[in-house]
Amino acid sequence: xxxTDTLNGHxxxxxxxxxxxxxxxxxxxxxxxxxxxxxxxxxVKPPRIILPDQPDPAPAPSERMRLxxxxxxxxxxxxxxxxxxxxxxVCEPLRHDRDMYAKAHGHREITLTHSNGVIDELPPVSAxxxxxxxxxxxxxxxx
Amino acid sequence: xxxxTAICSSFKTDLMVGIHDFTNSTGHAFYWALxxxxxxxxxxxxxxxxxxxxxxxxxxxxxxxxANTTPTLDSTTAYTDWPDPTWSSASFTAxxxxxxxxxxxxxxxxxxxxxxxxxxxxxxxxxDFVLQLPxxxxxxxxxxxx
Numbered sequence: 001x002x003x004t005d006t007l008n009g010h011x012x013x014x015x016x017x018x019x020x021x022x023x024x025x026x027x028x029x030x031x032x033x034x035x036x037x038x039x040x041x042x043x044v045k046p047p048r049i050i051l052p053d054q055p056d057p058a059p060a061p062s063e064r065m066r067l068x069x070x071x072x073x074x075x076x077x078x079x080x081x082x083x084x085x086x087x088x089x090v091c092e093p094l095r096h097d098r099d100m101y102a103k104a105h106g107h108r109e110i111t112l113t114h115s116n117g118v119i120d121e122l123p124p125v126s127a128x129x130x131x132x133x134x135x136x137x138x139x140x141x142x143x
Numbered sequence: 144x145x146x147x148t149a150i151c152s153s154f155k156t157d158l159m160v161g162i163h164d165f166t167n168s169t170g171h172a173f174y175w176a177l178x179x180x181x182x183x184x185x186x187x188x189x190x191x192x193x194x195x196x197x198x199x200x201x202x203x204x205x206x207x208x209x210a211n212t213t214p215t216l217d218s219t220t221a222y223t224d225w226p227d228p229t230w231s232s233a234s235f236t237a238x239x240x241x242x243x244x245x246x247x248x249x250x251x252x253x254x255x256x257x258x259x260x261x262x263x264x265x266x267x268x269x270x271d272f273v274l275q276l277p278x279x280x281x282x283x284x285x286x287x288x289x
Contacts, residue, residue, distance in 0.1 A: 088234075090200070107200055107201060107232070108232050108269070109200050109232070109234045109268075109269050110269070111234075111268060111269055122268070122269070124232075124267075124268065124269035124270035125266065125267060125268040125269065125270050126267050126270030126271045126272070126273065127233075127265040127266055127267040127270070127271075127272045127273065128271075128273045128275050129261050129265050129273070129274055129275060130275045130277070131240075131259045131274055131275065131276055131277065131285060132148065132259070132277065133277050133282075133283045133284055133285055133286075133287060134148070134149070134150050134257050134259075134285065134286055134287070135150075135220075135286075135287035135288065135289050136150060136155060136158075136287070136288050136289065137289045138288075138289055
């Protein structure tokens with residue numbers, strides 16, 4: 001998808017929410033990507049065409065958002081819409097701390113959701129499964 | 144179909160012919176593999192198989208391992224224990240796990256130990272997927288010989 005094409009191999013250095021509730025990902029390479037909600041899905045805004053002698057129509061960055069913490073220092077691998085319709089961006093840590101980070105975390109999936117047009121990260125969901133004890137019994141049979 | 148919680152029958156005979164070594168550090172490596180709800184592992188499972196093994200973010204085929212404790216006696220019951228098998232920042236769904244010996248290659252490679260069914264699909268999405276083992280002692284230890 002377009003996010004993969006645009007951001008693959010690029011490292012996110014900032015994420016900001018714009019005045020129109022769109023979200024812009026800024027990469028260290030200078031590449032940017034704007035996400036917005038369209039027909040219930042998080043989509044990528046079409047590239048802006050900047051004509052000579054006209055101001056850049058990009059919305060002014062406004063709010064540095066919590067989402068920035070999730071992306072900071074992460075290199076984007078690819079993105080997809082999962083079965084639940086969420087936008088999932090799969091990242092990996094920067095090379096300089098990759099070994100240490102990857103041992104603990106490996107790849108990271110950042111799942112984006114939206115409510116009333118506002119994009120945010122879907123909080124991670126953990127699964128904790130308690131396993132029962134299993135035994136080979138001898139004494140139980142009076143042996 | 145689904146898997147069934149059980150000690151694998153082949154594990155009992157394997158014990159009696161000295162296949163497994165649960166000694167900490169110098170013993171064998173035991174792995175926890177995860178399976179989909181389509182798997183039908185249970186008492187009849189004799190070895191690890193990739194069939195119906197799950198895939199997903201931060202899950203590596205054949206599962207995860209951790210150093211188990213050297214078997215200890217609690218009164219007349221022997222038990223061993225593992226750190227809680229954990230997959231961090233995981234995004235996948237699993238319905239059961241198979242504990243198996245990854246060191247042994249003969250007469251059967253990767254011989255099975257036991258199967259635990261989760262009672263349905265369990266899903267982590269960007270969080271940790273943790274198998275929480277019971278308190279290690281002669282009454283509740285995850286794997287006991289009474």
